[in-house]
Amino acid sequence: MVGIQAVFFDQGNVLDNHKESDKALAQALDIPFEDFGRYAQPYVRALHLGLDELEYLNSICKDARKKPTTERIFRKIYDVKRPFNDEMLGINTQLRRLGFKTGIISNAEIPLRDLLAEKYAVTPPLFDTIICSCDVGFAKPDPEIYFLACNVLGIAPKDAVFIDDNAKNVQAFQKLGGYGILHVENRKTIQELSDILGYQLR
Template sequence: MNQRPHRITTVIFDCGSVITFDQNWEYVRRMAEFFNADPLAFRDVYVRERPEYDRGVLSAMEYWHRVGSHFGVGVSGTEVEKLAELDMKSWFTINPDTLAIIRGLKRQGLQLLVLSNMNEEGKQWMYGPARYCEGIDWIALFDQIILSCDLKLLKPEPQIYEACLSRAGVPASHCIFIDDSEVNVRAAQALGIHAIRFESAEKLLWQLSSLNLPGMNVASAVETMH
């Protein structure tokens, strides 16, 4: 994290591995089985082919066809639907401790945004089956949801952060950005955004509390964490 900010009005969260838990390897193994592939080899291809899918320029069919071509396996429309469902289930388990922090920040009156590299299927899953966690509509806690597939931009490209700041209507120095990727954190810092690399909800709570920002007593605002 860079130096202590003077005034914060906006907190920007990544989604995967921040709002949600890390990818569930049981679903990764099930996707790999479809291609008769070793899970690690499959995951390498899955990640390598991902950027243009998350950018929103590849359809799910095109993405999974590219993945399958590495293993000599074709995919039908029905199979793509099944793979996409496994893919979304692998990512969308909401972290209730992060959610508690988000709710605490919301009660402090801060503007909250999501900035995520996410494909169209992820967007539909987020607004659909994954929208509620323990009865809470977590999407409703955010003022804006900014996704790569809508902007055709990806983190860590500077343009996506600039678009986020424009949507937020605040200067970079008034924002905190939280992401699990060091590359994405450094890209935000290069634009003057105060950034935190997410490791756990517990550590994030400590990092936010240690800033001792006026009117932002995070620890007292957060409910009992799991």
Template structure:
């Protein structure tokens, strides 16, 4: 059976995830160390709360301004926020090869990144519909709730979906629900896996 939707993870699959770049860029913008940025964003639990939908983009912006002295605009912060991600052109080519199959993004990320993605990385945002972020789903992988809500929002049964993620725990959780899941290790390997899966 041909799948109705293929879900892609963002960080570690569609994009390389380089969190230190975000910390360094914000540190430079605020005139503080990257360790201070890490404390305000991550050690405080702010990012995790954002990922689960408990902190808005406005709250993250306000925290960066009040806690770090960030002097820039919200639009500039969106660009800095995306420094943690680097789109992988080889994976984007794989996504293009899948047309006309539907491709969706299923990622654990906060609302500021969701706001920023179409503006900073339109080449990523335009290739996926819908953009399913944990902050909107109210749970993070490998919670089964994430997959159930993603399936519901795309109108698919588990057997009609494929999920691609770099983390073994997330892949295992999807498989337990009857979703065909692939652990990502590289674009070439992904092409081989998908070719075998989608062969008529």
């Protein structure tokens, strides 16, 4: 479709599987995985906006009535490698070869931001921009984080597609005039993106 100049990806559960990291967190804190989300949820947004990671984990421990996290355990937790989605990263490469700009818009804490910097520190770069909430002070679905990402690339939201596994985040981008894809599984996302762009991605 004429007019689309860029594609933005969410990181967690689109370009990687952050559930594995959550499982490692739950195990290290001795909290059942099925309960971890309930204890973590009240602090997640603050974490994405720059809350100290050790404070985040100790808040979870306090609510779950577990021993406070030590620095040693904290470092062990964040040494867990996140499995990356090679198929979607391959789609990103195809897009760049076709002349599209690409970027990441992620609600990311500082350890994840650092991991992404390490993973994507290649030449030529895999993405034109990586926007992490912990750096900019805005978190999805706040419109400001989308406007910021678009401004960096010199485009308007209407000129971009955004892929995320959270419906609220997708809808927020669509309200700005952009195209949104709710990511459930790779093949469906790739076909939807192909239909929007008018190119058959593989």
